[in-house]
Amino acid sequence: MKKFFWATFFIFLFLILFQIDFKKFSATPGCAFCNEKVLEKQSVFQGKNCQILATNKPVVAGHLLVIAKRHVERFEDLKEEEMVEMLALIRKINSVAHTGYLILQKNGKEAGQSVPHVHIHYIPREQGDSGLWLAFRLLTRHWFKPVHAEEMHNTITPLQISMTSS
Numbered sequence: 001m002k003k004f005f006w007a008t009f010f011i012f013l014f015l016i017l018f019q020i021d022f023k024k025f026s027a028t029p030g031c032a033f034c035n036e037k038v039l040e041k042q043s044v045f046q047g048k049n050c051q052i053l054a055t056n057k058p059v060v061a062g063h064l065l066v067i068a069k070r071h072v073e074r075f076e077d078l079k080e081e082e083m084v085e086m087l088a089l090i091r092k093i094n095s096v097a098h099t100g101y102l103i104l105q106k107n108g109k110e111a112g113q114s115v116p117h118v119h120i121h122y123i124p125r126e127q128g129d130s131g132l133w134l135a136f137r138l139l140t141r142h143w144f145k146p147v148h149a150e151e152m153h154n155t156i157t158p159l160q161i162s163m164t165s166s
Contacts, residue, residue, distance in 0.1 A: 033067050033117040044156050045163040050085045054156050057144040059137045062097060062124040066090055073116045074107045086120060093122050096162040100125040
């Protein structure tokens with residue numbers, strides 16, 4: 001049991017240390033959330049100052065991002081109306097999803113922020129989900145292959161319909 005614990009501990013430690021600077025390996029130069037192609041492909045819902053995107057490397061089904069439309073790198077640099085709208089959009093997502101959820105927001109590459117643009121991860125949780133499995137998926141998501149365009153479209157379309165009708 002101790003060997004398993006220490007092996008797991010060192011694997012997670014390695015993954016945490018290794019993931020910190022993934023931004024430099026990105027195929028898309030600049031900010032992904034300011035890229036019109038990314039926004040067009042992944043957009044679920046548009047607000048006045050913020051929007052909801054489907055993530056291209058979901059940790060679980062239903063993993064969404066709430067981003068500010070304006071390029072802002074840190075949460076504390078958001079305007080008050082942007083902060084309020086981000087929280088309202090999280091409420092809107094949950095009014096459609098009706099599930100438990102995890103909210104994750106990172107500030108700065110030291111905290112593991114891989115895209116230097118304020119975004120909040122909305123990660124739905126189900127009864128009986130393994131916290132260890134979720135942590136592993138969060139730490140290794142940078143190695144996932146991006147979702148194909150057709151799968152992204154199939155994920156986004158029902159969400160777009162649900163969001164605009166609620």
